[in-house]
Amino acid sequence: MPTDCLPYRETGYFSNLITNYLDQEEALKPFYHRFPTADNLIKQAAEKGASFSPLSRKRLYDSLIAQYKNTNTSAETQLNLEHLASENTFTITTGHQLNLFTGPLYFLYKIISVINLCKELKEKNPDRNYVPIYWMATEDHDFDEINYFNFQGKKVQWNREDGGAVGELSTDGLAEVLALFKTQLGTSRNAEYLSKLFSDAYLNHDNLADATRYLGNELFGEYGLVIVDGNDAGLKELFAPYVQRELLEGVSHAKVTQQTEQLTALGYPEQVHPREINLFYITKGIRERIIKVDDMYVVNDTDIRFRENEILDELAKHPERFSPNALLRPLFQEVILPNLCYVGGGGELAYWFQLKTYFDEVGVPFPALLLRNSALIRTEKQRKKAESLGVSLPNLFLKQNELINRKVRAISNIEIDFSAQRSFLKEQFKAMHLLAEETDASFIGAVKAQEIKQLKGLENLESRLLRAQKRKLSDHVQRLVDLQNEVFPMQSLQERNTNFSQFYLEFGEQLIPELVNALEPLGGEFTVVTL
Incomplete structure (x- = not known):
C-alpha cells in the first residue's frame, strides 16, 4: 500500500x-x-x-x-x-x-x-x-x-x-x-x-x-x-458550575470577543460568533437559545421563561436541560x-x-x-493513469482549468506563452513614453492607451491559441478531466463529500x-x- x-x-x-x-x-x-x-x-x-x-x-x-x-x-x-x-x-x-x-x-x-x-x-x-x-x-x-x-x-x-x-x-x-x-x-x-x-x-x-x-x-x-x-x-452535573457562571456573568462572551478581535486584527475571519449567553435549553423536541431579557431568562421561540432564582433552581434539579453551543462545547468536553x-x-x-483566554479565565x-x-484514496489504476498522463501529484490538486491550461502548454508542439512578446512590447512603449514626456505631455495618455490595447491584443491571441490547442488535444484533455473528477468529486476534496461505503464496496474489510x-x-x- x-x-x-x-x-x-x-x-x-x-x-x-x-x-x-x-x-x-x-x-x-x-x-x-x-x-x-x-x-x-x-x-x-x-x-x-x-x-x-x-x-x-x-x-x-x-x-x-x-x-x-x-x-x-x-x-x-x-x-x-x-x-x-x-x-x-x-x-x-x-x-x-x-x-x-x-x-x-x-x-x-x-x-x-x-x-x-x-x-x-x-x-x-x-x-x-x-x-x-x-x-x-x-x-x-x-x-x-x-x-x-x-x-x-x-x-x-x-x-x-x-x-x-x-x-x-x-x-x-x-x-x-x-x-x-x-x-x-x-x-x-x-x-x-x-x-x-x-x-x-x-x-x-x-x-x-x-x-x-x-x-x-x-x-x-x-x-x-x-x-x-x-x-x-x-x-x-459536573459542568453545572460553569453553566451557572455563564448564566450569571456571561464571561464567555467577553473573553471570546476579546480573543476573536485579536484574531481578526491579524486578518483571520471569525469562525463562530459569541452570544451574550452561549447556552441552549433542551427538552423533548426543543433545543432553543437562552436569552437574557431585562431580569428574565427567556427560551427563544417558546413561552418558557425564568427569573434568576428559578433558572438556578432548574439547573440544580435538571442540569441535563442545559446544552452548550458550539463555543461552550469545547469547555464541556475538557471539564x-x-x-x-x-x-x-x-x-x-x-x-x-x-477560546484560549476563556479557558484561562x-x-x-x-x-x-x-x-x-x-487523505485522498486512489486506486492503483488511477495512479497508473496519472503516471501515463504525466500528471504530478501537486498538479492533480490544481483547480481544473489551471490543470488543463498547464498541461496543454506542456504537451503542445508550439509555444503558447507570449511572456517574451509582452516584455518586448513593454520595452518598446517605455521608449515611446520617454519620447512623449520630452515632446508633448498631452501625448502620454494616448501612448498608455495604445500600450494597454496592444497588451490586451496579445492576451487575446494567447487565449485563442490555447483554446485551439485544447480542441486539438481534446482526447488528452478529456482523459485528464475524467481522472481529476474521479479523485476530486464535485471539484472538491474527496473526503468532504464521499461516504466510506463507496470505498468499502470496492476494498471491503481491508479499507x-x-x-x-x-x-x-x-x-x-x-x-x-x-x-
Missing part, C-alpha cells in the same frame, strides 16, 4: 489560518497552549492530571458504563473503559455530528487520527494509558446537515420532520432509506455487509444516538474506541474528560483558537489542538486497517493512499 504526502499549503484546500498554525508562526502562539508533538502531549498529561479530580473520573466512568450497558462492547473498548477509572489514563478526543451512515469520509479520518495518536503516545510513554474518544454531537439540532450521505455521486437522504436534539430523533423511516440504498449497492459480499451494517445500526436502534454508537463501535471497536454522549445528566488533545478539521480548530487547562489527518496503517496523526502532511 504505497502512500505519498503533500504539504497542506500546497494542496490549495486549507486556509491561511491552518497552514500558518502548522508552520507555528509566532503571531498565532498566543491563541493556543502547546503545539501537538509527542513530547508536548506528555507534558500536557502532567498538567491535566493535576487538575482532573477523582470525583470527575468516577462520574465519567459511571456515566460511560451506563451508556454502554446495551452495547456489545469489544474487549479493547471494555479495557479502555476500565482504564478511564485510573488516574494515569488520559484521552485524545475528536467529535462529529451524527451524520447518516457516518456522512463524509473524513469521519473515518478523525477517528483514525485519535486511535493512532493514542498508540503512538503509549509506545513513547508506556506508564500511562491513552484512550481514543469519539464525542457524538447528540445535542445538535441542525438536522439538514446530517440527514444524507453521498454514494457514487448520488445523495441518499432521510426525509422527515426535525426538532430538538438530533441524538433523540427516532429512527423511524430509515427502512425506506435502506431500501433505496440497496438498489445502488448491488449484490456483492461487500454490498451485503454494508446493507446489514446499515440495517443493524438504524433499524435495530430506536434513536440516532444509539444507532451512531453502534455504527462507530462496529467500525472501530477493535481499536478500543470509546464513544461519549455528552447529553447525559451525570456529565452535565468532563481527562483530555490532552482535541483532533479536528480546519473549521473546528478555527473556533478553538477563539475559568481555570481549565487548554488542550493541544491537532489538525485531523486528511479501515489500510487507512489506520497509512495515516500518521503527527505527520503534518496531506496523505494520498493508493489501494
Whole structure:
C-alpha cells in the first residue's frame, strides 16, 4: 500500500489560518497552549492530571458504563473503559455530528487520527494509558446537515420532520432509506455487509444516538474506541458550575470577543460568533437559545421563561436541560474528560483558537489542538493513469482549468506563452513614453492607451491559441478531466463529500486497517493512499 504526502499549503484546500498554525508562526502562539508533538502531549498529561479530580473520573466512568450497558462492547473498548477509572489514563478526543451512515469520509479520518495518536503516545510513554474518544454531537439540532450521505455521486437522504436534539430523533423511516440504498449497492459480499451494517445500526436502534454508537463501535471497536454522549445528566452535573457562571456573568462572551478581535486584527475571519449567553435549553423536541431579557431568562421561540432564582433552581434539579453551543462545547468536553488533545478539521480548530483566554479565565487547562489527518484514496489504476498522463501529484490538486491550461502548454508542439512578446512590447512603449514626456505631455495618455490595447491584443491571441490547442488535444484533455473528477468529486476534496461505503464496496474489510496503517496523526502532511 504505497502512500505519498503533500504539504497542506500546497494542496490549495486549507486556509491561511491552518497552514500558518502548522508552520507555528509566532503571531498565532498566543491563541493556543502547546503545539501537538509527542513530547508536548506528555507534558500536557502532567498538567491535566493535576487538575482532573477523582470525583470527575468516577462520574465519567459511571456515566460511560451506563451508556454502554446495551452495547456489545469489544474487549479493547471494555479495557479502555476500565482504564478511564485510573488516574494515569488520559484521552485524545475528536467529535462529529451524527451524520447518516457516518456522512463524509473524513469521519473515518478523525477517528483514525485519535486511535493512532493514542498508540503512538503509549509506545513513547508506556506508564500511562491513552484512550481514543469519539464525542457524538447528540445535542445538535441542525438536522439538514446530517440527514444524507453521498454514494457514487448520488445523495441518499432521510426525509422527515426535525426538532430538538438530533441524538433523540427516532429512527423511524430509515427502512425506506435502506431500501433505496440497496438498489445502488448491488449484490456483492461487500454490498451485503454494508446493507446489514446499515440495517443493524438504524433499524435495530430506536434513536440516532444509539444507532451512531453502534455504527462507530462496529467500525472501530477493535481499536478500543470509546464513544461519549455528552447529553447525559451525570456529565452535565459536573459542568453545572460553569453553566451557572455563564448564566450569571456571561464571561464567555467577553473573553471570546476579546480573543476573536485579536484574531481578526491579524486578518483571520471569525469562525463562530459569541452570544451574550452561549447556552441552549433542551427538552423533548426543543433545543432553543437562552436569552437574557431585562431580569428574565427567556427560551427563544417558546413561552418558557425564568427569573434568576428559578433558572438556578432548574439547573440544580435538571442540569441535563442545559446544552452548550458550539463555543461552550469545547469547555464541556475538557471539564468532563481527562483530555490532552482535541483532533479536528480546519473549521473546528478555527473556533478553538477563539477560546484560549476563556479557558484561562475559568481555570481549565487548554488542550493541544491537532489538525485531523486528511487523505485522498486512489486506486492503483488511477495512479497508473496519472503516471501515463504525466500528471504530478501537486498538479492533480490544481483547480481544473489551471490543470488543463498547464498541461496543454506542456504537451503542445508550439509555444503558447507570449511572456517574451509582452516584455518586448513593454520595452518598446517605455521608449515611446520617454519620447512623449520630452515632446508633448498631452501625448502620454494616448501612448498608455495604445500600450494597454496592444497588451490586451496579445492576451487575446494567447487565449485563442490555447483554446485551439485544447480542441486539438481534446482526447488528452478529456482523459485528464475524467481522472481529476474521479479523485476530486464535485471539484472538491474527496473526503468532504464521499461516504466510506463507496470505498468499502470496492476494498471491503481491508479499507479501515489500510487507512489506520497509512495515516500518521503527527505527520503534518496531506496523505494520498493508493489501494
